[in-house]
Amino acid sequence: MTNPDVLVIGGGLHGLSAALHLARGGAQVTVLEGEFVGRHASGASAAGVRTLGRNPLEMPLSVIAMEMWHRIADLVADDCGFHAHGQLRVVASDAQLEAETQRISRLTAQGYANETVIGQDQLRQLVPGLNHKFIGAAYAADDGAADPHRTLVAFRAAAQRAGVTILEGAPVRSLQHSRDGWTVETKAGRFAAPRVVNAAGAWGSRIAAMAGETIPLSAKASMMMVTERLTQTIRPVVSIVGRSLSFKQSSQGTLVLGGGIQGRYDLDSGRTALDFHALARGAAAAAELMPSVAGTRITRCWSGIEGKTQDLLPVICPGKTEGLFHIFGFSGHGFQLVPAAGAAMAKMVTTGIVPETLQPFTSDRLTLQGAAA
Numbered sequence: 001m002t003n004p005d006v007l008v009i010g011g012g013l014h015g016l017s018a019a020l021h022l023a024r025g026g027a028q029v030t031v032l033e034g035e036f037v038g039r040h041a042s043g044a045s046a047a048g049v050r051t052l053g054r055n056p057l058e059m060p061l062s063v064i065a066m067e068m069w070h071r072i073a074d075l076v077a078d079d080c081g082f083h084a085h086g087q088l089r090v091v092a093s094d095a096q097l098e099a100e101t102q103r104i105s106r107l108t109a110q111g112y113a114n115e116t117v118i119g120q121d122q123l124r125q126l127v128p129g130l131n132h133k134f135i136g137a138a139y140a141a142d143d144g145a146a147d148p149h150r151t152l153v154a155f156r157a158a159a160q161r162a163g164v165t166i167l168e169g170a171p172v173r174s175l176q177h178s179r180d181g182w183t184v185e186t187k188a189g190r191f192a193a194p195r196v197v198n199a200a201g202a203w204g205s206r207i208a209a210m211a212g213e214t215i216p217l218s219a220k221a222s223m224m225m226v227t228e229r230l231t232q233t234i235r236p237v238v239s240i241v242g243r244s245l246s247f248k249q250s251s252q253g254t255l256v257l258g259g260g261i262q263g264r265y266d267l268d269s270g271r272t273a274l275d276f277h278a279l280a281r282g283a284a285a286a287a288e289l290m291p292s293v294a295g296t297r298i299t300r301c302w303s304g305i306e307g308k309t310q311d312l313l314p315v316i317c318p319g320k321t322e323g324l325f326h327i328f329g330f331s332g333h334g335f336q337l338v339p340a341a342g343a344a345m346a347k348m349v350t351t352g353i354v355p356e357t358l359q360p361f362t363s364d365r366l367t368l369q370g371a372a373a
């Protein structure tokens with residue numbers, strides 16, 4: 001087998017998207033996945049496709065990503081189950097409504113028109129049955145949600161059609177650089193390429209350390225709950241300002257509840273454990289949001305491990321050694337960025353130039369923040 005041009009470490013959505021865009025640009029790409037495609041954050045995701053409430057530093061990339069989601073079938077020949085039913089952040093007090101109004105004014109002044117403030121009447125039309133204590137919301141009408149597994153299948157198949165080789169059960173154990181490029185040792189053998197993309201999610205800093213770089217990264221294990229099927233009444237994704245809850249109804253009628261309630265994780269084994277007390281608090285918040293769902297049976301719960309940085313922005317940048325590139329640490333909101341981050345990464349790998357959309361995401365900022373702390 002001839003050596004590829006690029007080795008991508010990690011078969012989550014960001015590794016697959018980078019591989020797809022690189023292959024479309026003419027590169028020979030091999031993805032080395034330690035377990036199986038989608039095993040961690042990408043397979044556990046709530047798949048909310050959200051510009052709502054994003055850090056303004058992510059907005060230039062997020063806006064491009066949203067345009068791509070609205071025609072995602074052009075990229076991967078499947079709609080990934082994406083529906084733009086909107087996303088809402090509901091508020092329960094005048095002070096919260098004022099804070100959201102001011103946040104959106106600042107966004108508008110920066111040229112973003114994705115969010116508006118709505119009052120109680122429009123909120124009730126969008127979400128019938130909502131608790132009357134919620135008096136308004138920030139609303140992003142073009143946001144929505146996708147199906148995470150359908151998205152994984154679509155990105156994997158599109159990458160393979162573009163010529164990407166995907167090896168599962170190939171955990172990377174060491175990286176070495178010489179003037180001939182990179183040699184990567186895995187449980188499934190040794191691979192070489194001039195360029196390596198580190199898309200190892202919560203393990204991204206471990207891969208960076210194998211190349212001699214220290215990038216501060218912690219992790220989180222967000223949990224999800226799915227209920228039995230109910231009559232379809234709720235279209236947008238709803239979250240509550242100041243609370244860990246996101247609430248949506250799938251096209252099958254089940255309620256899908258998440259929003260950052262945390263379980264426990266172990267990076268060495270890759271396993272997570274659910275925290276049922278925290279899940280109960282999440283279920284109580286859902287019943288507070290929508291009183292009619294109290295008593296609905298929860299049929300499944302899970303959690304997934306995701307890399308988390310100190311400022312909750314990802315690391316997407318060249319490494320310190322030639323030919324190495326990092327893309328990890330999406331801190332619980334990387335699903336929406338998948339199509340655009342992969343395209344920008346491919347551009348950076350191919351040209352060596354960091355696109356403007358990626359400039360806030362250097363690893364140096366984390367080292368500097370750590371030194372200042």
Ligand SMILES: Cc1cc2nc3c(=O)[nH]c(=O)nc-3n(C[C@H](O)[C@H](O)[C@H](O)COP(=O)(O)OP(=O)(O)OC[C@H]3O[C@@H](n4cnc5c(N)ncnc54)[C@H](O)[C@@H]3O)c2cc1C
Nearest residue numbers: 010012014034041042045046048172201304333334335336
């Ligand atoms: C429960 C949950 C809900 C979420 N909901 C949303 C949401 O609604 N909206 C949103 O935008 N985002 C959401 N996210 C975040 C989003 O899913 C992630 O940001 C995104 O999937 C990260 O993708 P990734 O490819 O970077 O990481 P991952 O999918 O974790 O992929 C990394 C891969 O690297 C592999 N790997 C690790 N070490 C090695 C090694 N040594 N060798 C080879 N391979 C290795 C792993 O096995 C893994 O498959 C959620 C996340 C979770 C967990």
